[in-house]
Amino acid sequence: MHKGRLEAFSDGVIAILITIMVLELKVPHEADLAGLLPLVPVFLSYVLSFIFIGIYWTNHHHLLQAIEHVDGRVLWANLHLLFWLSLIPFVTGWIGENQFAAWPVASYGIVLLCAAIAYLILTRALIALHGNDSVLATALGRDIKGKISPVFYLMAIPLAFVNPWLASALYVVVAIIWLIPDRRIERTLAH
Amino acid sequence: MHKGRLEAFSDGVIAILITIMVLELKVPHEADLAGLLPLVPVFLSYVLSFIFIGIYWTNHHHLLQAIEHVDGRVLWANLHLLFWLSLIPFVTGWIGENQFAAWPVASYGIVLLCAAIAYLILTRALIALHGNDSVLATALGRDIKGKISPVFYLMAIPLAFVNPWLASALYVVVAIIWLIPDRRIERTLAH
Amino acid sequence: MHKGRLEAFSDGVIAILITIMVLELKVPHEADLAGLLPLVPVFLSYVLSFIFIGIYWTNHHHLLQAIEHVDGRVLWANLHLLFWLSLIPFVTGWIGENQFAAWPVASYGIVLLCAAIAYLILTRALIALHGNDSVLATALGRDIKGKISPVFYLMAIPLAFVNPWLASALYVVVAIIWLIPDRRIERTLAH
Amino acid sequence: MHKGRLEAFSDGVIAILITIMVLELKVPHEADLAGLLPLVPVFLSYVLSFIFIGIYWTNHHHLLQAIEHVDGRVLWANLHLLFWLSLIPFVTGWIGENQFAAWPVASYGIVLLCAAIAYLILTRALIALHGNDSVLATALGRDIKGKISPVFYLMAIPLAFVNPWLASALYVVVAIIWLIPDRRIERTLAH
Numbered sequence: 001m002h003k004g005r006l007e008a009f010s011d012g013v014i015a016i017l018i019t020i021m022v023l024e025l026k027v028p029h030e031a032d033l034a035g036l037l038p039l040v041p042v043f044l045s046y047v048l049s050f051i052f053i054g055i056y057w058t059n060h061h062h063l064l065q066a067i068e069h070v071d072g073r074v075l076w077a078n079l080h081l082l083f084w085l086s087l088i089p090f091v092t093g094w095i096g097e098n099q100f101a102a103w104p105v106a107s108y109g110i111v112l113l114c115a116a117i118a119y120l121i122l123t124r125a126l127i128a129l130h131g132n133d134s135v136l137a138t139a140l141g142r143d144i145k146g147k148i149s150p151v152f153y154l155m156a157i158p159l160a161f162v163n164p165w166l167a168s169a170l171y172v173v174v175a176i177i178w179l180i181p182d183r184r185i186e187r188t189l190a191h
Numbered sequence: 192m193h194k195g196r197l198e199a200f201s202d203g204v205i206a207i208l209i210t211i212m213v214l215e216l217k218v219p220h221e222a223d224l225a226g227l228l229p230l231v232p233v234f235l236s237y238v239l240s241f242i243f244i245g246i247y248w249t250n251h252h253h254l255l256q257a258i259e260h261v262d263g264r265v266l267w268a269n270l271h272l273l274f275w276l277s278l279i280p281f282v283t284g285w286i287g288e289n290q291f292a293a294w295p296v297a298s299y300g301i302v303l304l305c306a307a308i309a310y311l312i313l314t315r316a317l318i319a320l321h322g323n324d325s326v327l328a329t330a331l332g333r334d335i336k337g338k339i340s341p342v343f344y345l346m347a348i349p350l351a352f353v354n355p356w357l358a359s360a361l362y363v364v365v366a367i368i369w370l371i372p373d374r375r376i377e378r379t380l381a382h
Numbered sequence: 383m384h385k386g387r388l389e390a391f392s393d394g395v396i397a398i399l400i401t402i403m404v405l406e407l408k409v410p411h412e413a414d415l416a417g418l419l420p421l422v423p424v425f426l427s428y429v430l431s432f433i434f435i436g437i438y439w440t441n442h443h444h445l446l447q448a449i450e451h452v453d454g455r456v457l458w459a460n461l462h463l464l465f466w467l468s469l470i471p472f473v474t475g476w477i478g479e480n481q482f483a484a485w486p487v488a489s490y491g492i493v494l495l496c497a498a499i500a501y502l503i504l505t506r507a508l509i510a511l512h513g514n515d516s517v518l519a520t521a522l523g524r525d526i527k528g529k530i531s532p533v534f535y536l537m538a539i540p541l542a543f544v545n546p547w548l549a550s551a552l553y554v555v556v557a558i559i560w561l562i563p564d565r566r567i568e569r570t571l572a573h
Numbered sequence: 574m575h576k577g578r579l580e581a582f583s584d585g586v587i588a589i590l591i592t593i594m595v596l597e598l599k600v601p602h603e604a605d606l607a608g609l610l611p612l613v614p615v616f617l618s619y620v621l622s623f624i625f626i627g628i629y630w631t632n633h634h635h636l637l638q639a640i641e642h643v644d645g646r647v648l649w650a651n652l653h654l655l656f657w658l659s660l661i662p663f664v665t666g667w668i669g670e671n672q673f674a675a676w677p678v679a680s681y682g683i684v685l686l687c688a689a690i691a692y693l694i695l696t697r698a699l700i701a702l703h704g705n706d707s708v709l710a711t712a713l714g715r716d717i718k719g720k721i722s723p724v725f726y727l728m729a730i731p732l733a734f735v736n737p738w739l740a741s742a743l744y745v746v747v748a749i750i751w752l753i754p755d756r757r758i759e760r761t762l763a764h
């Protein structure tokens with residue numbers, strides 16, 4: 001099976017997820033700055049989730065760039081990833097509604113952790129299909145970022161009950177790690 | 192007519208349907224676990240419907256994989272399928288709102304039944320266009336899953352008024368039947 | 383300019399429009415048939431609008447099938463069409479909310495009339511680009527359906543204030559006229 | 574990396590943004606013209622934002638037309654642009670809710686200004702990748718429109734606190750400037 005529709009469908013779902021989060025930014029009835037003030041935590045959580053979904057999209061883009069075909073297992077591994085991503089708007093809204101309270105921040109970490117695991121499963125399904133000596137397997141290499149992120153989430157989840165702002169800072173650290181350019185796949189494909 | 196836009200449009204509609212269901216997961220005002228509790232039935236119905244729409248997407252993907260061109264009749268058979276799928280978020284929300292009550296569970300079965308019939312009509316329209324000895328016709332073969340699913344729905348609809356949880360269990364059984372890998376089309380195409 | 387992105391963008395917008403209308407079908411709090419009763423006019427207006435947007439999508443599909451490239455003027459003629467289509471969910475919801483009252487039914491006709499005119503402008507922009515002896519111009523021919531529809535809308539708008547159900551029946555007639563297979567473009571392309 | 578998915582994802586996000594704004598046009602409970610009256614400012618702000626997002630889409634379309642490949646930096650420059658565009662429905666809704674009051678009109682200008690800067694950054698990232706003597710660099714030339722728009726926004730933002738309607742008129746002027754056909758890229762590609 002060709003990868004075209006898997007890409008198109010994933011693009012559609014991710015585009016919708018990244019956009020419907022903005023609906024949580026409810027238009028205030030007041031016409032002044034005071035009306036915007038209660039929206040600050042909603043806005044902050046929106047920015048963080050926009051970046052995380054953006055990271056997943058660019059990674060997904062790179063991943064599928066390195067392969068040519070897919071099978072039924074890959075389709076479902078991909079749907080499984082999209083399922084966890086689809087919960088990000090919900091936990092984002094929960095964080096915004098409760099100004100970064102403990103449970104919302106912890107559940108945010110749980111959803112990110114599940115998404116990270118789902119992404120790992122998708123990677124494995126693709127390598128199983130293309131072989132350990134494929135461009136993809138070489139490009140991913142030891143995949144340090146992919147392995148370090150779940151550790152951060154596992155630390156942040158209990159930390160949220162001690163200090164939710166520190167836990168949120170850990171999520172920001174993960175986002176920054178991913179935003180630092182990582183040319184593994186680009187470089188391997190260029191060879 | 193080329194099949195490209197039929198795929199793109201269906202991907203768009205299905206991507207939106209699978210995503211807007213998550214909007215029924217209303218962000219709770221409470222910041223603790225108690226706030227999540229009333230969302231449990233909403234979440235369960237979301238997971239079930241996510242899987243059903245995922246099944247339709249992968250089946251649709253396989254189906255269109257096996258053909259090359261479409262005509263006006265196929266376009267409308269496809270829109271007819273999308274219409275019934277578009278009602279899934281509504282019945283899903285109704286189930287979630289009323290904790291798997293009789294009428295919502297029965298109406299869920301009716302919508303699934305109509306979608307299954309619409310899928311059958313789409314299959315027939317495609318075979319009519321490509322011929323009984325086409326790759327598609329061979330790949331579908333006797334289509335046992337496609338024929339057994341409506342029977343389950345027909346049993347579940349009256350059962351919902353006796354025991355809605357048993358009826359819901361029947362829907363889960365259908366989902367599991369479809370999730371068991373089915374390589375008909377993949378295998379036939381590989382030949 | 384290639385037509386690819388114009389198709390993709392239009393598919394996206396039309397897919398969203400056809401889907402967000404279903405959000406007007408608000409999940410009832412009651413768990414029985416009585417809860418569905420107030421939704422009947424909303425559902426009827428949804429079905430009608432689903433068919434109209436479906437007609438626009440299949441016509442748009444046929445239209446772009448017959449051409450190869452686009453220019454800036456075509457992009458804006460297309461955006462102009464999408465603008466009027468984007469108002470269909472609003473007038474559909476208004477009809478459903480007020481059980482086919484006079485003003486909503488009349489405004490539905492106004493939006494359909496503007497969309498029909500916008501479609502005509504798009505057709506003209508495409509013919510201007512491809513020439514009067516192009517496949518497209520030949521395929522469209524005298525375009526009887528395209529010319530008769532606005533006449534029906536112009537009749538339905540004042541009629542809505544006399545009898546909104548009769549006016550709505552006129553919309554149904556237009557939908558049926560378009561649903562009758564029309565193989566002009568398919569036939570011309572086959573030559 | 575090929576540009577295909579960047580286009581598809583951007584099309585998806587922009588299609589959703591241009592469409593969800595219409596959800597701010599809340600269906601009135603009244604069935605007469607009086608019910609539509611409070612929607613007039615909402616409608617006006619919708620038309621203005623529809624045109625602005627339409628301008629961004631056609632410009633984005635032209636921009637990507639002139640290039641062939643993208644890199645990680647371009648992906649993020651594009652996501653950055655989409656982020657600011659995603660705030661347009663919010664400020665549009667705020668303007669509509671408060672009948673073109675000072676703060677909403679000023680914040681509209683701020684979002685447009687940030688989007689214009691983000692577009693400029695995207696242009697620079699693309700030129701950095703393709704070279705100063707590429708088709709793209711030649712096609713963009715001195716880019717007068719791109720440089721004049723931020724000046725108008727910078728004027729409109731403080732002006733909103735003196736006279737929000739005059740500030741809004743400045744936005745309309747910018748929209749008209751962009752709507753005047755601009756064949757730079759089309760012409761250069763034609764060579």
